[in-house]
């Protein structure tokens with residue numbers, strides 16, 4: 001009996017009871033009749049979102065912060081609206097990749113963006129108070145063979161500790177001249 005009970009409790013992580021005889025799938029918002037057992041839910045979930053019924057959710061808990069962050073980065077970089085998490089096609093795509101992943105709400109995304117912004121603002125404020133900084137530039141190449149220039153700033157902070165902040169990551173022109181590096185670093189410092 002143990003595996004059946006386990007499957008049953010897992011299913012309620014993916015469905016909400018919306019009326020006494022109706023449940024809604026949290027992945028695709030489909031509404032199903034509920035007859036007092038989870039068999040139709042298991043059938044729907046297995047057919048539409050892959051067979052992850054008996055899989056524990058430890059993995060999901062570990063990966064969630066990273067996936068949430070990656071989603072917010074995507075929204076910002078690609079100028080997507082926060083409401084992308086409510087788009088049917090996107091939800092189906094994500095559900096196919098990982099049926100156990102619960103997309104963050106619009107509000108959760110907004111809070112994450114605000115947090116990143118506040119951290120960057122704080123770093124900027126500290127750097128405006130310091131007398132001198134030391135800049136280092138590192139070149140690296142992504143898996144797609146695109147070159148990037150990473151500019152890191154080192155300084156002594158208010159509590160006389162050495163602090164390091166990554167100022168930015170710039171796609172790098174093909175000609176790696178000292179003039180280009182200087183121009184890139186200048187544009188980062190002006191931001």
Ligand SMILES: [Zn+2]
Pocket residue numbers: 025026027028029030044045048049
């Ligand atoms: Zn569904």
